[in-house]
Amino acid sequence: MDEVAVIEDPAAAEVALDPVRARLLAALVEPGSAAALAAVVGLPRQKVNYHLRALERHGLVELAEERRRGNVVERVMRATAAEFVISPAALAAVAPDPRRRPDQLSARWLVALAARTVREVGRLIAGANAAGKPLATYAADAEVTFASAADRAAFATELQAAVADLVRRYHSADAPGGRKHRFFAGLHPAITRDFPTHPENSNPEQEN
Structure with missing residues (x-):
């Protein structure tokens, strides 16, 4: 079982988003049979089998083992990954x-960069898994509380300068055998409360 799988196929994404099938995926982090899962989701075993076949067709679950119980062979399934993420590639047209319109101060651009990261790293994970090789990645995560908007702007300016300096020092465009990597850093207000789905006059930054 993979740690995480990124779903690119729109049909597979549709299957995974079904509430019952999503519950089955979560339950199948540990192998289970249709009979055992029926109690979890509160559906007849035949209905669970129907959902499992749909998940299996799209590579979201796989056969873990077969157990013979008298004249019946029971199929024990498991999820193909512990966690799933739907790639923006599943909605390629939109x-x-x-x-498009790069802007370091734009929330839209931040979302676009994050979406590209999910899409590209998902493909890298799939390729590394297929080749049986490790994938070299690095991620940093921190939460910063700024005393003022001026401090936040100063932080962004210093971060940009530091990144530019590091890129200048280590970027070797013509290095024989060099491998291109993509670096991404983002900054946004931390979410400290739930916001309404369709706020009328909501400003998350002011409400935090």
């Missing part, structure tokens, strides 16, 4: 493109 997926955000960071090449």
Whole structure:
């Protein structure tokens, strides 16, 4: 079982988003049979089998083992990954493109960069898993509380300068055998409360 799988196929995304099938995926982090899962989701075993076949067709679950119980062979299934993420590639026609109107102060551009990260890293994970090789990645995560908007702006300016300096020092465009990597850093207000789905006059930054 993979740690995480990124779903690119629109049909597979549709299957995974079904509430019952999503519950089955969550339950199948540990192998289970249709009979055992029926009690979890509160559906007849035949109905669970129907959902499991749909998940299996799209590579979201797989056969873990077969158990013979008298004249019946029981199929024990498991999820193909512990966690699933739906890639923006599943909505390719409307997926955000960071090449369109790049703007370091734009929330839309931040979302577009994050979407590209999910899409590209998902494909890298799939390729590394297929090749049986590790994938070299690095991520940093921190939460910063700024005393003022001026401090936040100063932080962004210093971060930009530091990144530019590091890129200048380590970027070797013509290095023989060099491998291109993509670096991404983002900053946004931390979410400290739930916001309404359709706020009338809501400003998350002011309400935090």
